[in-house]
Amino acid sequence: MIEANELTKRYGGKTAVHDLTFTVRPGRVTGFLGPNGAGKSTTLRMILGLHAPTSGTVTVDGRPFADRPRGLRHIGSLLDAHDVHGGRSGRAQLEALARSNRIPRSRVDEVLAEVGLTDAARRRIGGYSLGMKQRLGIASALLGDPPVLLFDEPLNGLDPEGVRWVRGLFRRLAEEGRTVFVSSHLMSEMENAADDLIVIGRGALLAAEPLTDFAARGTRAHVTVRTPQAAELIGLLTAVDADVTSYGERLEITGATAPEIARIALDHRILLHHLATEHASLERAFMELTADSVEYGAAGDLTGTPSARDLVGEAR
Numbered sequence: 001m002i003e004a005n006e007l008t009k010r011y012g013g014k015t016a017v018h019d020l021t022f023t024v025r026p027g028r029v030t031g032f033l034g035p036n037g038a039g040k041s042t043t044l045r046m047i048l049g050l051h052a053p054t055s056g057t058v059t060v061d062g063r064p065f066a067d068r069p070r071g072l073r074h075i076g077s078l079l080d081a082h083d084v085h086g087g088r089s090g091r092a093q094l095e096a097l098a099r100s101n102r103i104p105r106s107r108v109d110e111v112l113a114e115v116g117l118t119d120a121a122r123r124r125i126g127g128y129s130l131g132m133k134q135r136l137g138i139a140s141a142l143l144g145d146p147p148v149l150l151f152d153e154p155l156n157g158l159d160p161e162g163v164r165w166v167r168g169l170f171r172r173l174a175e176e177g178r179t180v181f182v183s184s185h186l187m188s189e190m191e192n193a194a195d196d197l198i199v200i201g202r203g204a205l206l207a208a209e210p211l212t213d214f215a216a217r218g219t220r221a222h223v224t225v226r227t228p229q230a231a232e233l234i235g236l237l238t239a240v241d242a243d244v245t246s247y248g249e250r251l252e253i254t255g256a257t258a259p260e261i262a263r264i265a266l267d268h269r270i271l272l273h274h275l276a277t278e279h280a281s282l283e284r285a286f287m288e289l290t291a292d293s294v295e296y297g298a299a300g301d302l303t304g305t306p307s308a309r310d311l312v313g314e315a316r
């Protein structure tokens with residue numbers, strides 16, 4: 001379990017993380033989402049005790065991580081896959097980590113096999129692809145068989161097979177009862193991987209909830225209809241207080257369900273070519289929530305929500 005309480009980090013005049021309070025639970029994969037520069041890496045570094053909070057606290061299983069001896073047995077982490085000695089072999093890198101954390105050497109072979117690097121283990125890391133470096137970083141995180149795992153953008157550089165493998169690994173680690181906290185700036189990466197989401201923008205918390213609840217935010221369902229008798233149907237629908245947006249023969253309707261619309265059309269002998277309920281995507285919900293928090297977005301390419309704007313406003 002990871003518990004952050006009013007966690008804040010300032011670098012000079014810049015507030016990177018502002019008053020974050022959240023809990024990351026064991027037995028679940030928790031996605032840590034936010035646009036570039038939102039403060040994800042800074043938060044992960046504070047969890048690991050690499051950066052001291054300006055104020056607030058963060059604990060891992062009830063204690064600040066920096067207080068724990070032999071850290072790798074308590075938290076495994078992948079922060080930056082490039083942050084390794086390129087002249088060493090993958091095996092030498094893992095063996096050095098195992099030695100300094102008093103982890104049996106036999107564990108090195110186990111994690112190399114787990115991440116599919118057995119055959120490349122004796123090659124220099126400098127010659128590894130980004131995907132192989134990510135796998136090595138994941139092997140380092142698994143080395144101490146820890147109950148808590150942090151991964152910063154672990155899918156970067158992985159091919160589709162690698163992405164599928166990592167998702168399966170996260171699922172298995174969570175099913176084993178571990179706490180799995182995974183950052184990403186892409187909702188699409190979390191969509192089929194996370195149980196819970198923590199979303200931040202410009203350092204401030206925007207959402208902390210199960211993925212299913214987050215998805216429901218985007219579920220401003222509307223019904224799409226295609227009909228050659230659009231004007232007639234619009235009249236009937238507005239008479240029952242539905243809202244209709246017209247795009248010629250295509251209508252987008254809120255305030256009436258698809259069965260209700262079908263009944264009205266049938267009763268008035270209106271021909272429908274298409275009738276479907278549409279849900280906004282998770283990606284859309286994420287973009288709307290974080291629109292005002294994007295540091296380098298093109299002006300006017302996203303729409304903001306008042307709630308996001310209010311929250312972010314506090315962080316400035």
Ligand SMILES: Nc1ncnc2c1ncn2[C@@H]1O[C@H](COP(=O)(O)OP(=O)(O)OP(=O)(O)O)[C@@H](O)[C@H]1O
Nearest residue numbers: 011014016034035036037038039040041042043185
């Ligand atoms: N050591 C530092 N000194 C000054 N500013 C920093 C430092 N580290 C991070 N920042 C700033 O803090 C903000 C948050 O950065 P952080 O790297 O935590 O975001 P992030 O969500 O991980 O972004 P990304 O997805 O781009 O890695 C950014 O505006 C960044 O420029």
